[in-house]
Amino acid sequence: MKEIEERGRKRSLLSVHPLSPPILVIEGQEKINFCSNDYLGLAQDPRLVEAACQAARDYGAGSKASCLVGGHYDLHEACEREVAAFKNTEAALILNSGYQANIGLLPILATRGDVIFSDALNHASLIDGCRLSRAKKEVYSHHDLEALEGALKKAAQARKRWIVVEGVYSMEGDVTPLPEILALAEKYEAYVYLDEAHATGVFGKEGRGLVEYFEDQGHSLKTDRLWQMGTFGKALGSFGAYVAGDRGWMDYVVNTCRSFIFTTALPPPVLGAIRKAVEIVPQESERRRRLWQWVKMFQGVSPIIPIIIGSEQATLHIHERLLEEGFFVQGIRPPTVPRGTSRLRLTLSASHTQEHIVAFKKVLERG
Numbered sequence: 001m002k003e004i005e006e007r008g009r010k011r012s013l014l015s016v017h018p019l020s021p022p023i024l025v026i027e028g029q030e031k032i033n034f035c036s037n038d039y040l041g042l043a044q045d046p047r048l049v050e051a052a053c054q055a056a057r058d059y060g061a062g063s064k065a066s067c068l069v070g071g072h073y074d075l076h077e078a079c080e081r082e083v084a085a086f087k088n089t090e091a092a093l094i095l096n097s098g099y100q101a102n103i104g105l106l107p108i109l110a111t112r113g114d115v116i117f118s119d120a121l122n123h124a125s126l127i128d129g130c131r132l133s134r135a136k137k138e139v140y141s142h143h144d145l146e147a148l149e150g151a152l153k154k155a156a157q158a159r160k161r162w163i164v165v166e167g168v169y170s171m172e173g174d175v176t177p178l179p180e181i182l183a184l185a186e187k188y189e190a191y192v193y194l195d196e197a198h199a200t201g202v203f204g205k206e207g208r209g210l211v212e213y214f215e216d217q218g219h220s221l222k223t224d225r226l227w228q229m230g231t232f233g234k235a236l237g238s239f240g241a242y243v244a245g246d247r248g249w250m251d252y253v254v255n256t257c258r259s260f261i262f263t264t265a266l267p268p269p270v271l272g273a274i275r276k277a278v279e280i281v282p283q284e285s286e287r288r289r290r291l292w293q294w295v296k297m298f299q300g301v302s303p304i305i306p307i308i309i310g311s312e313q314a315t316l317h318i319h320e321r322l323l324e325e326g327f328f329v330q331g332i333r334p335p336t337v338p339r340g341t342s343r344l345r346l347t348l349s350a351s352h353t354q355e356h357i358v359a360f361k362k363v364l365e366r367g
């Protein structure tokens with residue numbers, strides 16, 4: 001701790017209390033939240049809350065065991081069917097969090113003799129998943145398709161090749177060029193592992209993610225080399241993660257993925273909320289329309305808008321000043337982002353009103 005403190009890197013937990021979104025209370029004062037991942041404003045939606053309560057009344061507060069030892073209720077199975085339909089895949093599995101999904105799936109997919117090609121700005125959970133894998137790792141610069149192709153060419157002798165990317169980069173807010181990545185995978189007989197934590201619910205006409213988004217734009221994507229995972233803790237307002245694809249692939253996960261096998265199944269209230277969110281998200285396009293209206297006002301390409309400050313101290317200072325003005329925006333520092341790129345990571349939500357957005361923009365523009 002001493003070392004961390006001396007480097008000015010100490011981080012502490014902040015106790016916040018959510019009121020009606022996007023308002024929360026910090027140290028007795030109301031602030032407008034500009035850093036949650038609740039992009040569609042569903043986390044406190046009364047329908048999700050009631051679905052969680054109903055699942056608790058019907059099934060209890062806990063699932064009592066791991067999925068393979070009796071914790072996989074009919075509720076989990078129904079949820080997986082609905083998620084597969086939402087993702088337009090043959091099957092899906094629910095995992096306990098995005099972090100657990102990435103550290104469990106990557107090691108069973110990419111193994112000894114394989115090569116992983118990992119985008120340099122991938123999320124920590126993807127990096128940890130790659131570290132746990134026995135495959136060789138090649139990190140290529142962010143979105144650099146030429147570098148990726150060069151590395152793929154060199155790895156022609158590998159048993160399998162895995163390209164690991166995020167759909168929407170959690171700290172950059174930019175979007176992965178999925179059609180080009182899939183084309184490279186096809187050309188070099190590679191597989192693509194796509195983390196849609198920040199794309200699910202937000203991208204595509206019905207919020208089904210990047211495949212839908214690019215197909216909406218007229219691309220015709222071949223997805224037989226694509227493993228898609230995403231989370232329910234962000235736009236879907238709940239908790240947990242999914243992996244979606246062929247049934248045979250899901251069988252392999254059930255039989256080998258340690259972070260799926262050796263953990264208690266998600267509790268029924270969480271499943272209740274997920275199911276309600278999966279029902280609402282494709283239907284309520286109005287939420288996405290409003291969200292994208294705010295994104296355009298910030299000239300963003302996703303609801304994640306990074307404002308790069310550079311220095312860690314300056315970032316903290318601006319965070320404090322914004323908080324005094326009534327806006328809660330978290331400052332993000334190394335090791336979460338590379339050194340010298342400390343930033344404010346502001347996020348937009350359908351729960352923001354025009355007044356919130358205009359007021360916040362005014363404060364930012366004033367400097």
Ligand SMILES: Cc1ncc(COP(=O)(O)O)c(C=O)c1O
Nearest residue numbers: 097098099123125170197231233
């Ligand atoms: C890209 C990405 N993947 C995975 C995760 C982890 O998901 P979860 O919060 O469900 O563990 C996050 C953030 O939390 C993320 O930003």
